Amino acid sequence: xxxxxxxxxxxxxxxxxxxxxxxxxxxxxxxxxxxxxxxxxxxxxxxxxxxxxxxxxxxxxxxxxxxxxxxxxxxxxxxxxxxxxxxxxxxxxxxxxxxxxxxxxxxxxxxxxxxxxxxxxxxxxxxxxxxxxxxxxxxxxxxxxxxxxxxxxxxxxxxxxxxxxxxxxxxxxxxxxxxxxxxxxxxxxxxxxxxxxxxxxxxxxxxxxxxxxxxxxxxxxxxxxxxxxxxxxxxxxxxxxxxxxxxxxxxxxxxxxxxxxxxxxxxxxxxxxxxxxxxxxxxxxxxxxxxxxxxxxxxxxxxxxxxxxxxxxxxxxxxxxxxxxxxxxxxxxxxxxxxxxxxxxxxxxxxxxxxxxxxxxxxxxxxxxxxxxxxxxxxxxxxxxxxxxxxxxxxxxxxxxxxxxxxxxxxxxxxxxxxxxxxxxxxxxxxxxxxxxxxxxxxxxxxxxxxxxxxxxxxxxxxxxxxxxxxxxxxxxxxxxxxxxx
Amino acid sequence: xxxxxxxxxxxxxxxxxxxxxxxxxxxxxxxxxxxxxxxxxxxxxxxxxxxxxxxxxxxxxxxxxxxxxxxxxxxxxxxxxxxxxxxxxxxxxxxxxxxxxxxxxxxxxxxxxxxxxxxxxxxxxxxxxxxxxxxxxxxxxxxxxxxxxxxxxxxxxxxxxxxxxxxxxxxxxxxxxxxxxxxxxxxxxxxxxxxxxxxxxxxxxxxxxxxxxxxxxxxx
Numbered sequence: 001x002x003x004x005x006x007x008x009x010x011x012x013x014x015x016x017x018x019x020x021x022x023x024x025x026x027x028x029x030x031x032x033x034x035x036x037x038x039x040x041x042x043x044x045x046x047x048x049x050x051x052x053x054x055x056x057x058x059x060x061x062x063x064x065x066x067x068x069x070x071x072x073x074x075x076x077x078x079x080x081x082x083x084x085x086x087x088x089x090x091x092x093x094x095x096x097x098x099x100x101x102x103x104x105x106x107x108x109x110x111x112x113x114x115x116x117x118x119x120x121x122x123x124x125x126x127x128x129x130x131x132x133x134x135x136x137x138x139x140x141x142x143x144x145x146x147x148x149x150x151x152x153x154x155x156x157x158x159x160x161x162x163x164x165x166x167x168x169x170x171x172x173x174x175x176x177x178x179x180x181x182x183x184x185x186x187x188x189x190x191x192x193x194x195x196x197x198x199x200x201x202x203x204x205x206x207x208x209x210x211x212x213x214x215x216x217x218x219x220x221x222x223x224x225x226x227x228x229x230x231x232x233x234x235x236x237x238x239x240x241x242x243x244x245x246x247x248x249x250x251x252x253x254x255x256x257x258x259x260x261x262x263x264x265x266x267x268x269x270x271x272x273x274x275x276x277x278x279x280x281x282x283x284x285x286x287x288x289x290x291x292x293x294x295x296x297x298x299x300x301x302x303x304x305x306x307x308x309x310x311x312x313x314x315x316x317x318x319x320x321x322x323x324x325x326x327x328x329x330x331x332x333x334x335x336x337x338x339x340x341x342x343x344x345x346x347x348x349x350x351x352x353x354x355x356x357x358x359x360x361x362x363x364x365x366x367x368x369x370x371x372x373x374x375x376x377x378x379x380x381x382x383x384x385x386x387x388x389x390x391x392x393x394x395x396x397x398x399x400x401x402x403x404x405x406x407x408x409x410x411x412x413x414x415x416x417x418x419x420x421x422x423x424x425x426x427x428x429x430x431x432x433x434x435x436x437x438x439x440x441x442x443x444x445x446x447x448x449x450x451x452x453x454x455x456x457x458x459x460x461x462x463x464x465x466x467x468x469x470x471x472x473x474x475x476x477x478x479x480x481x482x483x484x485x486x
Numbered sequence: 487x488x489x490x491x492x493x494x495x496x497x498x499x500x501x502x503x504x505x506x507x508x509x510x511x512x513x514x515x516x517x518x519x520x521x522x523x524x525x526x527x528x529x530x531x532x533x534x535x536x537x538x539x540x541x542x543x544x545x546x547x548x549x550x551x552x553x554x555x556x557x558x559x560x561x562x563x564x565x566x567x568x569x570x571x572x573x574x575x576x577x578x579x580x581x582x583x584x585x586x587x588x589x590x591x592x593x594x595x596x597x598x599x600x601x602x603x604x605x606x607x608x609x610x611x612x613x614x615x616x617x618x619x620x621x622x623x624x625x626x627x628x629x630x631x632x633x634x635x636x637x638x639x640x641x642x643x644x645x646x647x648x649x650x651x652x653x654x655x656x657x658x659x660x661x662x663x664x665x666x667x668x669x670x671x672x673x674x675x676x677x678x679x680x681x682x683x684x685x686x687x688x689x690x691x692x693x694x695x696x697x698x699x700x701x702x703x704x705x706x
Contacts, residue, residue: 129661131660131661161636165630165639165643168643169627169630169643169646172623172643172646172647172650173623175650175654176619176620176623176650176653179650179653179654179657179660180616182660183605183612183616183657186657186658186659187607190659191658191659191660192661193661195659196660196661209604209605209606209607211603211604211605211606212604214604215601215604
């Protein structure tokens with residue numbers, strides 16, 4: 001692509017990693033809520049700017065880091081949602097401090113961890129070495145475990161423990177798969193560094209032992225699949241979303257699941273490059289479908305508002321995995337679009353839900369009624385978000401789901417029917433609950449809440465816009481990525 | 487000469503699988519921790535031997551880390567924790583020892599069948615090492631499933647990570663990054679777990695994970 005009009009003192013790629021890393025170190029030292037919350041937002045904004053520069057500046061791939069058309073989509077999305085969530089977090093956390101749920105000491109820890117999480121996610125996305133990528137995802141897991149347990153309540157501890165145990169097992173299986181990929185590559189590429197570098201691996205994958213790659217992919221699928229939250233490996237996800245601070249729920253759903261999915265996609269590309277290896281598609285299609293339908297049914301029994309949207313995340317990660325599993329330019333394009341739309345919409349929903357739970361002092365759906373009357377802006381924000389996530393036209397998710405279903409119909413009509421069934425099941429559950437939450441006689445506190453509406457409506461505006469009109473450069477960009485994915 | 491080198495490497499890796507079996511049937515906390523220390527010592531010997539066979543001195547670092555951290559420091563720390571919490575007499579398994587051992591044998595057979603078939607072209611030292619490593623990983627996984635106590639789950643997890651270290655060192659010439667990161671991650675994992683154990687203790691006077699099950703899934 002075109003070069004930058006000016007000389008940056010450090011490369012954008014380094015900046016994406018250095019800014020959150022340095023900010024984390026600084027935030028450990030800084031006392032005081034006011035300053036650290038603002039610094040957190042500032043650092044996230046700077047990281048987002050650096051990520052945008054990556055669109056124009058493509059450094060040559062190194063042994064450890066690289067940027068290509070695929071991961072730049074994930075990086076820009078991650079830093080954007082990271083930035084808006086930090087803005088939401090500033091007001092959310094301020095309220096938690098006021099009511100004494102968090103002490104200033106924990107807050108310092110929280111902000112440092114937030115930036116560490118951003119750092120580790122960016123590292124995982126830019127890593128050119130499969131070992132380094134694994135280390136980064138492990139770091140991201142550990143940081144989020146600590147954040148989920150930050151309230152120190154009975155429920156938060158159980159959620160964090162469950163997440164930690166399941167996450168570690170997943171991560172351990174993924175490491176075993178990574179070692180197997182190295183073993184497969186070693187006879188072709190020789191010992192040492194080269195046999196773990198993406199850009200080298202993908203070029204030589206055709207010569208690898210297909211049996212080893214197959215076994216490796218099964219481990220990687222189970223390992224990283226646990227982190228994506230695919231059924232039946234999803235057990236940690238609802239608890240972790242429900243019990244942690246809401247900004248963390250937004251980051252988990254909007255970003256971390258995507259990062260794990262990105263790792264999975266990379267290995268899928270590796271397998272696809274080897275003609276004798278097992279086709280990774282059917283495995284992803286079946287796990288994706290299972291997640292979609294399972295989560296759709298589970299949505300009906302939810303009584304906790306954050307838990308409900310956590311199940312909705314499982315559902316959507318299922319759809320995305322399904323689309324990438326189907327493969328082909330159109331399904332990949334739709335999967336990519338759906339991933340972006342889901343990240344934006346789901347984090348917007350969590351922004352709304354976070355303030356709603358603060359306003360009402362509860363997360364129980366039964367205790368939240370008539371929001372559109374008691375808190376009209378939040379209430380209608382939530383209605384809009386749920387309409388988007390359920391896939392109502394003309395919003396963005398409708399478009400990506402439509403593309404997924406129509407591209408599947410052309411190739412496997414039966415599978416498309418299953419997808420539609422799953423979508424309708426989830427649709428029914430979401431609107432059943434939304435009706436109770438948003439309309440009817442208001443219950444509970446009607447006191448106004450200090451909320452930041454900008455991140456919420458910025459996301460929703462992007463989603464609404466994408467449903468009506470996708471800019472041509474964006475379409476061309478996503479199409480080239482879809483071709484890359486094969 | 488190379489036949490002897492292989493034999494010793496196999497003996498050590500096989501020894502690790504054997505110690506994994508020993509972990510499965512321990513029903514006292516202290517005995518469990520002792521066997522885990524033995525697990526780490528065998529791992530360390532195996533890694534050091536691999537370093538010698540492959541002519542890779544950096545593996546000695548990994549061996550030392552395994553010996554010092556997992557063979558000495560972590561078992562001692564866990565022992566202190568167990569004493570302080572007063573849970574040294576209790577261990578409860580979900581499944582009986584007999585079925586657990588049988589299932590363990592099944593897992594070892596499974597990993598042999600899978601790995602030996604998949605790695606037909608790799609060199610013999612690496613492929614058999616890998617098969618044994620997978621056995622250790624699966625046995626560790628099973629231990630986590632069959633134990634209810636948080637401390638024994640942690641031990642199960644660490645024995646699983648030992649299996650991963652065995653696999654990583656068996657893969658000849660694998661960059662050091664990964665090995666150090668594994669050792670490092672164990673340390674981090676330990677800190678995290680330590681924090682949790684103490685917090686759990688603070689709140690519920692128990693490290694039995696079943697005590698956490700009161701809250702399952704939904705709040706009514």
